[in-house]
Amino acid sequence: MARRTITVHHVRAVLRGAERHGVDTVPLLRGAQIPPLLLGDDRARVTAPQFARLFRELYRATQDEFLGLGSAVSRPGTFAMMCQAALGCRDLGAAVERGATFYGLFPGGPDLVLERRGGDAVFGVRSDLEQDYFLAECLVIIWHRLCSWLIGRRIPLRWAEFGHPPPPHKDEYELLFGCPVRFGAERTGAGFAPHWLDAPLVRDEDALDEMLRRAPFELLSRREYGTTVAEQVRRVLARALRSSPRLPSLGEIAARLAVSPATLRRRLAQESTSYQQLKDAVRRDAAIAGLVEGHEPIAELAARLGFSEDTAFHRAFRRWTGTTPGAYRTETERPSASCSYDSSPDASASASGGGPSGGGPCGGGPCGGGGASDGVSAEASRG
Template structure:
C-alpha cells in the first residue's frame, strides 16, 4: 500500500495560481479545454534506470575495496552492463543494490563520504520531521539531524533577498571528490523525496544545481526532478518557491514504519509527476503497444493540439515524441525480459514489432546489449544466486 495524495490532502498555497495546487493530472486542449484522465487505463510501464547511476552508486564501494561483481550479482545486475553507456536496469535491481550496499558498508551513503552515515539516521530525521507543523519547520529539523553526522558538507536553508525563493544548499568544506559529488546529488534526491512525502504531494522545484559535471551517458536526473538541472555549479542546491514551505506536514507516526520500509528508493516514484505532458502521452501509448503506435500528428489530434504546439510543449519538458515511444518500448521490453516467460518473438510482437530482427536491432540500440544476451545474463545470475 502506498501513501497517496487525495484531493482532500492538497492545500492551495497562498499567492500561487490555483492550477498549481489543484489535484490530479489534466491535459489542456488548444482552447484551454481541460480533458479528464481516462477512467480505466493500464498501469504505465515502470521507468528503468540508466547504468550511469549504477556506476555512480558504486563509487564508494570501489573506494572501500568491496567486491563489485559480488555486489552486482546480489542485485541480479550483470557486471557486463557497466561497459555499455546506454544500458539500463530495473527499479527492483537498483533497489536491491541500494539494500546490499547499505548492509555491506553499514552506511546510508554507501562509503561515499569521509565517515559513514550510520544506519538509522534517515529514520531519525523523518521521525523528527513528522512532529513539525509546517514544511519549513520539518526541513530545518531534518537538516539539524544530518549536520550531526555529515562533516564533508553542511546542508542549510537560504531565503532569497526578496523572500520569494528558498534554496536548500550544501556547503562543501573542501574541493569535492567524485564520491562526494555523487553523495551531494543523492542527499538532495532523498531530501526532495522526503519533502514530497511529508506534504503528501509533489512540490515543484524551480531549478536544481549540481556540483557534478554534465554526464556523458544517459541520465534520468531531469526527469526525476522534473525541472532544469544545471551541472558544474559551485554549490549543490534545490530551489523552490518559498510559499510551498507554508504547507502543513500531513504525515504522522502511523504511516512512518511503512514509509521507512519503502524509503529511500521509492520516494520519487510515489510522487512522480504524471501530470506532465510526456507522462500522459506515455500512459496513453502504454495501452496501444501491441498496435501501431500513433504518429505525432495523430497524437496531437487526440490531445486537441496542433502538431507544432505538441512539439513545443514536449521540447519545453526536455522530451521528444520519438524519444517517449522508444523509452516506453525499452522499459517494457526490459521488464518482460526480466520477469516473464515470453519468448523473444512474443516480446517483439507485444511491443508492436512485426519482425524479431527489428526488435533485436532496436533493443541493442537502446541498451547496447542484444535482447537474448540481456535475458541470458539475467538467467545466469538468477541461477548462480539460487
Template sequence: MSNLTVSRHFVEAALMGAERAGFNTRDMLQEAGIAPDLLKIEKARVNSDQFSRLMQVLWTCMDDEFMGLGPRQCRAGTFATMCALVIDCPTLEAVYRQAFQFSRLFEPMVSMELRVKDDAAQLVTAIEGDISDPQYFMRESLLVIWHRLGSWLIGQPVELMKAEFDYPCPAHGDEYRHIFHCPLAFDSSRTALTFDKRFLSAPVIRDRSEMHQFLKTSPADLLSRPDESNTFTGRIRTLIGRDFSRPLPDFEWIASALHTSPQTLRRRLKQENTSFQEIKDLLRRDMAIYYLGRQDLPINDIASKVGFTEPSTFHRAFKKWTGVTPGAYRGGERQATGGE
C-alpha cells in the same frame, strides 16, 4: 512490477565506495538480482526494483548510508531517525529546517540548507570535509532524496524551476533530464534545487504509521522511483499504459485527455526536457528490458508486446537504445536468474 529503469552508470557509481573499501561488489550485485555481466554492456539498464535492492544491500553491508563516498561514515538508520523527527512538523518549510538542524549534529556535516528569496525557495547542498565522489553519485542522491522526501510528506510533487550543479555536465548528464524534469545549469556557483516558495506552506499529510511503511524501502525507493504523477511526462506514461500491442493514443488525444492544447503540451514537455516521441521510445525500451528479464518469453513475442510488428525493427530499435541486440542483452542478464 515497475516499468522504470535505471542506467548502468548509477549502478557502478553507487558501488565505487564499496569497491574502494574492499567489499565483494559481485556478491552485492547478485544479492540485488543484477547479473555482473550485464554491466559489461555500456548502455545497460536495471529495473528500479533491482536498483532499490542494491541500495539496501550497500547500506546494510557497509553500515554506511553514504556508501563510502562521504566525508565520514553515516550509520544505517540515520535517515530513518531524521524521518521520525520531521514527521511531526506542520509544513514543508518546518521539515527542511528541522532536517537541516538534525544534520548539523554530525561532523563534518552533509546536508541541504533551505534558503528563501522573494518567491523562490532553494535547497542548497551543504557538505563539509572531503568527499570521494568522482561520479557525483552522493551529491545527486542528496538532491533527489531531500526533494522526493519532501514531496512524499506533503502528498504532492514539489515542481522544480531549476536544478544547478557546481561541476561540469558529466558524461551521464542526459539522465538528469529524466531525474529533475526542469531546466539544468552546470558549472554553477552552487549545487541546488529551486522551486516556488508556495510549496513551503504545504501541510505535512503523512502520519507515523505511513512513515513506518515508507521506511521499509526508503530511501532506496526515493532514488529509483520518482513520483512523476504531477509531471506531464508521468501523466502521459500513465495514459499510454503498458499494452503496446494495441495502437497507441495520438498526441491530440493525449492533449485533450490532459485538458490542454497540443501547442501548450508541446511547450510543457520541452520545459520538462522531453518530447512525446521520447516518452513513447523510453517506455518501449523500459518494457522491453523488463520482458527480457523473463527468460521464458521468446524475443519475437516481446517485440509484439512492445508494439513492433516486425522483429527486425525491434532488434534495430533495441540496439539503438542499448548498443546490443535483445539476445545479447538477455545473455548478460541470465547469470542473475540462475541460467547458463
C-alpha cells in the same frame, strides 16, 4: 505504467564508495541481478527494482546509509531518527530545517541548507559532497521525495542545479528531476514554490515505519512530479503502451495537451528531445522491465511493444543496450547466493530486516532517468 530504467552511469556511480573501501562489487551486482558486463557499455540500463536491490546489497556490505560515498559514515538508523524528529514539526519548512540541523550535528555529515532565493524556496547541499556529486544529487532527490511524502502532495520542482560540469549523460537529468536543469552552479540544489513550506505534515509514526520498511522502494518509486513538456508526453505514451501496442501520434498527443503539433514539436526541441526519442525511451524501458521482471516469450514481448517483427525488436534492443534481449534475460536470471529475495517491496524489506534501519538517505538515488535523447530510431510498427 511502464517503469523507467536507469542509466549504467548511475550504477557505476553508486558503486564508487564501496570500491574505494575495497569491497568486491561483482557479488553485489549479481545479488542485485545486474550483469556485471553491462557496466562496460554506456548504453546499458537497469530497472528500478534492480537498482533498489543494488542499494540493499551496498547497504549490507558497507553498513553505511551513504553507501561509502560520504566523507564520514552515516550509521544505520540515522535517517530513521531524523525522520522521527521531523514528524513533530508544525509544517514542512520547520521539518526541513530540523532535518538539516540534525545532520549538521554529525562531524563530516552533509551540509544541508534551506533558503529563499528570489521567489523560490531552495533546498541545497554544500561542502565536500560536491567531490562526489552523485551523493549530493541523491540527497536532493531523496529530500524532494521525502518532503512530498510528508505532506502527501506532489511538489513540482521549478529547476535543479548542479555544482559540477555537464556529465556525458546530462540528457538524463531533466527527465530525472522533471524540471529544467543547469550545471556549473555554486552548489547542487533544487527550487520550488515557497508556499509548500507552509503545508502541514500528514504522516504519523505508523506511516513512517511502513515507509522505512519499504525503503528504498518507497522513495525510489517514480512519482509524477514532472512539469516539463517532455514529462507530460512521456506519461501519455507510457499509459497508452500499458493497454495497446499502438502509441498515440504526435498530433494526437498535441490535441490532448491543447497545443498544435508544431508547437509541441518546438517545445520538445527546446527541451533537447523529440516525440520519437520519447517514444523510443518508453518502449526501451518497457522492454527491459519485461525481460527482467516478466516471463513472457520474447516474441510476445516484441509484439506487445508494437514491433512488427522479432528481428526489428532485436536490432532496436541491441542499439539501446548493447546486447540482445535473450542475452539480457539470461544474465539477469542467473542465480546468485546473495540474491535470496524477490523484487517486491515487502520481500525486500523482510530480507533486509525492515524497520527503521532499512534504507537510508541514499535510498532515493537517481532512479527515474528517462534517457530521452538516446538517438535511437524505433523500428516498431508505426500506428
